[in-house]
Amino acid sequence: MKIIDWYILKRFLVTFMFTLLILIPIAIAIDISEKIDNFLEHVNLSVYEIIDQYYINFTIYYTNTFMPLALFIAVILFTSKLSSNTEIIAITNAKISFTRFLYPYFIGATIVTVISLMMNHFVVPSSSKERKKFEKEYIKNKTQKNQLKFVTNFSLQLTDSTYIYIRSFNTESNSGYDFTSEVYDGLKLKSKLSADNIRYNSKDSVFTLRNWRKRQIYRDRDSIFYGSKIDTVFNFTAKDLIYQSALAQEMPSDELIKFIDISKKRGIKNLNAYLVELHKRTSLPIASYILTIIAVALSFRKKRGGTGFNLAIGVGVMFVYVFLMKIAEVLGAVAGVNSFFYVWIPNIIFGALAIYLYLNARK
Structure with a gap:
């Protein structure tokens, strides 16, 4: 790697971490404002228990969730800064192609993707289990608890x-x-x-x-x-009677795959909610590459509006991506559809956009 690669990679990771450190406290502050009444209802619940059992796991979950968003915003921010400082013009004049310019970005995206994949498949499920246990005990109301408590009209092929x-x-x-x-x-x-x-x-x-x-x-x-x-x-056991999509978030991927295989053999008709969760754990981290290309292509040219204009466009693009992702998850959970295809639809659409922007930027 050349000096310029280390320079861009360092700025990439520092800005990414800085963006995460902005987003997570905001999410925690919003969550506290929503749940403060639930915490105060339980006089024996200490601040230490709230932090240890809930907010540590809350931070793990939302750090992983915000990674693609933080990556996208970070790339737009520091690439726009490079452009406004005419540093990209100097790089271009040094006969460095746009493809070569993306090299350190892809190294940074790979680091984020690997971390996100490991967290998605192994760390976050265990963390979610502890967080949901706390929510069930101290936050959920009686109606929500009863929905998790009772299973009705259940059939199973052993x-x-x-x-x-x-x-x-x-x-x-x-x-x-x-x-x-x-x-x-x-x-x-x-x-x-x-x-x-x-x-x-x-x-x-x-x-x-x-x-x-x-x-x-x-x-x-x-x-x-x-x-x-x-x-x-x-x-079978009593646990096998509970088929809810929320439980999929609490299973590490190896356990989730095993659960899906056993459930298929037992004749469970619709396991798409579980398949959506399994496929999403891979599709969302892989989106880091797609979002990186889009972000660089949108912000590497110097524009009249500067960083603010690029950031506004980026937030709009990110909103559309999240919107499509949520729709795809809902549609993918419907019985009889190909859940894998629906989960990957946002990546397919934005992948095509990334290719178009990349080819246009090369010119």
């Missing part, structure tokens, strides 16, 4: 031949009612086990059924058994 159905299940008490398990031989029903109540014992992974009835179907006759209580084992 094996190729075994299916279960539960009318209602409480994930906190690990108990529910109207349970049914059916075993098939092809399309023919072999046995059916029903119970008025079901409870899961997490210590020994045993289910206790009360007021149970079992119908065993043979070729020429049926047998019916019943009782007040029976302990049995099934190939």
Whole structure:
């Protein structure tokens, strides 16, 4: 690397860190203003607990979320500064092409991308789990807690031949009612086990059924058994009954992939919310390269409006990108669509824009 490369890379990283250090305190201040009443409701909740259990994890999550935005703004800011100081003119006069000029930018974008990928796939999920645990305990209202607490009308395929159905299940008490398990031989029903109540014992992974009835179907006759209580084992746990997109944010990528594979085998119809979360963990960091090209192409020429004009355009472009990303996430979570394609749509659209701006800037 040449001296000019180190110079640009250093300015790149310093401005990027400076932008993050501006955005994160703003996000924390807004969040505190929204949740201060929730904190004050709990007299035993100390400031240390709020910082340690919530705001440290909050900072980790939003630092990772703001990385592409901070990168984009940082590149516009210091490239506009280079342009306004006529430093880019000197670089151009030294016969350095626009492609070569991008070299240190891509090194900086690679550093940010690698850090973001590692955080997205491994660090942020564990941090989100702690943050959401705190929110569930101290911030969420009763209605929101009950939405996470109860699972209703749930069906699950345990094996190729075994299916279960539960009318209602409480994930906190690990108990529910109207349970049914059916075993098939092809399309023919072999046995059916029903119970008025079901409870899961997490210590020994045993289910206790009360007021149970079992119908065993043979070729020429049926047998019916019943009782007040029976302990049995099934190939699932109480955690498997909770299928919500929020839970995907709490799983490291290896655990999330395993969860999706098992759920597909069990016949869960719509896992797109989980697939969107998995694909987003890669697509958003990769966007750093695309946004870097756009930012440099928009700001490397000296304009009459200067840095403020470039920054205004950049914020507008970033707003459109975030808007498209949110729409793509919602559409990608719909059953029956290709979630991978929808998650990558913003990168595809802005990638085409980046190519156009790059080719135009080379001229």
